[in-house]
Amino acid sequence: MYNRKLVFYAACLGMLVFGIVMISLGTINTFLTAKFNLNELTVGTLASLLPFGILIGSLVFGPVVDRYGYKYLLIVCSTFIGLALILIASTKTFGLIQAAFFLIGFGGGAINGGTNALVADISTENKGANLSLLGVFYGVGALGMPSAIGLLSNLFSYERIIFGIGVFVIVLVAGFCSMKFPEPKQAQGFPLRQGLSLLKNPVLVLIGFILFFESGIEGVTNNWTTTYLQQHLAVSAKDALLALPLLVLGLTLARLVLGGVLKKLSAYIVLIGCLLSALLGVIILMIAGSYTLAVTGLVLLGIGFAAGFPVILGYVGQLFESLSGTAFSIVLVIALLGNTLLNSLVGLIAHSFGIQHYLSILLGSIIAMLILLSIVLPKISKKIKI
DSSP: OOOHHHHHHHHHHHHHHHHHHHHHHHHHHHHHHHHHTOOHHHHHHHHHHHHHHHHHHHHHHHHHHHHHOHHHHHHHHHHHHHHHHHHHHHOOOHHHHHHHHHHHHHHHHHHHHHHHHHHHHHOSSOHHHHHHHHHHHHHHHHHHHHHHHHHHTTTSOHHHHHHHHHHHHHHHHHHHHTSOOOOOTTTTOOOHHHHHHGGGOHHHHHHHHHHHHHHHHHHHHHHHHHHHHHHHSOOOHHHHHHHHHHHHHHHHHHHHHHHHHTTTSOHHHHHHHHHHHHHHHHHHHHHOOSHHHHHHHHHHHHHHHTTHHHHHHHHHHHHTGGGHHHHHHHHHHHHHHHHHHHHHHHHHHHHHHOGGGHHHHHHHHHHHHHHHHHHHHHHHTTTSOO
């Protein structure tokens, strides 16, 4: 029998690793550019390999955990990430760097989906609250890696710091090996027909498209805000970069608070409240004439992002308990496609009409989420408590 608290802590550590994954390229690309004399084109290949790996990992983790359980997924994928970081720190071959970034993305995508599905499975109640607390550790990892490099770079080389982070991830693997996890749900074989039927489930698809826009606006905000601040508000590069950690901090602190709030208030009320916070954040950014006001808008955006994934994935875990891993795979892949497509759309719009119009994409996406929620919530309220 597994220990529920220990398994939750293990999932949190796995999510921390995913936070490291999502920030890895932006944190170490300066080091890699200098080491390998890279240009924008070659850095771009790394930027594409990481999300491609995340997409593949998100696609395959669901059937794997439904058939084989969570333990092996965490062990194998954390090992991939740890060894890939060690490889980045030690190799002198750029081709191996590219392979390492794919492995980091693949492992991270699988761990992200797997840890969310794991916490949903072990939470008999308050799924949204527990998933929100899980999301706090994403922020810890995302903030921790650049902080570690910034603090230690005066004492150690980039190679040693990245190598040390890789060793830290491998140490976590040893802990995963010693633990007991929930048994696989489909230990006798994966029911392929039942799994494929989920693709035809209209409620699951609609939920996936809510996360399509949620993931999209998170990615757009992370990727384009610094450009907006520099080009539209004439903010210095240093100040623009300082604004992003404040957004992540707002997201992380909000999820920490939501861990308690979701135990007292209905999840849908919290979700709509957060979306309204995001809407207000976008409006403030649209009218902001100063750096301070723009940062206020970004913090409100971070708070607005806090409830989306925890609440929606909590609904998925309740609706599709017997195949939760596969259901999570489907909605997370749709979410990642939203991230990719909306970022590409912003690139085209910014090139043709100006970077300020990226805020229109954020505004339209939030409105689309509110419309989709108005359609989905009445349907799922007939089956579960929302």
